[in-house]
Amino acid sequence: MQNERKHLEELFRKYQMGLVTEEEKTLIARWLIQLDAIGQLTADQLAVRQALSQGDLKEHFFPIETAKPIRFPIWIRSVAASLLILSTITGIFYFNNKSHYWAPPTTLREMTTGTAEIKVITLGDGTKITLNRKSRLKYPVSFSGKTREVFLSGEAFFEVTHNPKSPFKVHTDKLDIQVLGTSFNIQASRLDKELSVSVASGKVGVTPTKAKITTYMLVTGDQLSYNRSTGKFSQSLVNVANIKAWQTGKFIFRNETLENIAHQLERYYKVTILFKNKSLLAKQISLKVKNQSIDTVMKALSISAEFRYRIEGNKVVIW
Structure with a gap:
């Protein structure tokens, strides 16, 4: 049972990130029904619930635009309520896990670099990202919606394609960076006590991940540093030519x-x-x-x- 629950939690993590297959989504619904029902129902009732998990409960994972309302017996409605509570708790467990930070429910690719390599990634919108050593970037296969969002751990230089209708956002563990189209460098390794954002061209907005009250607006030549130990910010001017010096x-x-x-x-x-x-x-x-x-x-x-x-x-x- 313990192994089953661990497997279930892993499936929920994949579901929250939009990485599960239709078969895995159906498995989640069926599995939750079994866990809730064991020891409380007869074999015939369990069979009905399993049939329900493939039918009505499947609609929870594969919603359709129109459906006729159906009234079920009280015991069936209690299963649906249990499913909702359990899925909510699992969702809270995932989002409160400090080893992860929020990611949109879409397919994400991951690019990593070793201790002796630098990689260049060109995104679907034409944005060019140079990823420094021992860094990780998560990004969607294609952008959709009102924003373009990626996730960085380590250091990278961004050359963002301008699009006033779709802001570009970079999420790190402590800072969120938003631009429309510009070039800038982010140093956000978890090993370093200081994170920094340096602007090579254009304008950049930087917001603390947890306290979203203050946004720091940076222009060409500005560098914003954040101290992990003190939680304090400092701003300075830097030579633009030095911002991407590490690439050479x-x-x-x-x-x-x-x-x-x-x-x-x-x-x-x-x-x-x-x-x-x-x-x-x-x-x-x-x-x-x-x-x-x-x-x-x-x-x-x-x-x-x-x-x-x-x-x-x-x-x-x-x-």
Whole structure:
């Protein structure tokens, strides 16, 4: 029974994302009826309910435009009520699960990158997205409706095709970004303490995912940063030419903490960086390097931040 319920929860997750087949939808209806009925009905009554799950209950998953109203006995109506309650609870369980964030009920594709690769994706509307290392993008096969929405974990540079009738939205775990047509960079790795949105052209609106009261409007050259630890925002001006420097192998750090820099170097060079002196984590550094070896980068950082280090294979130790 426990395995069945786990399978059922997984089917509901797929159903909420619009990924289940018609056969799986029918299975959900039939399965819920069986779970509700076991131990309470005779074999004949259970057979009737299973027949109902394929007929009337199937309409819950495959609604038709017109249907004649039918009155069922009380016990059948109670099953329908139980089904509604259980599906609602399952829906709440899914949307409250912190490891997921909201996604529209449509078919989504997923693109991921490893530690040594950058991928370019062109969406159905012509929007071009360059996905940085160790990042993930979820996007629909085709856009429909009033908005164009995608989901990002990691870093990406967006060149959005202008469409005033259909705003383009990017959802991250902490920020929602909306534009009509512009180019901008989002750095939203869950490993980094700071998220940032940098605008290369046009205008961008940024709204906290949970507190949607305030929207920050950014224009060309603006960068908005969000600190995960404090929940505070800060805004600054950046060189537009530097916003997508990472696409050509450049690292441009501007008053960035050594902890965040370490995360970026780990992703790029496939190394693990360990801090023996934890006070160095919060030290801020400004530095620009391009296509250098990890040893060269560490030498430059050690001079700027006044620390010592050693490289042991794929591990860098800092103290």
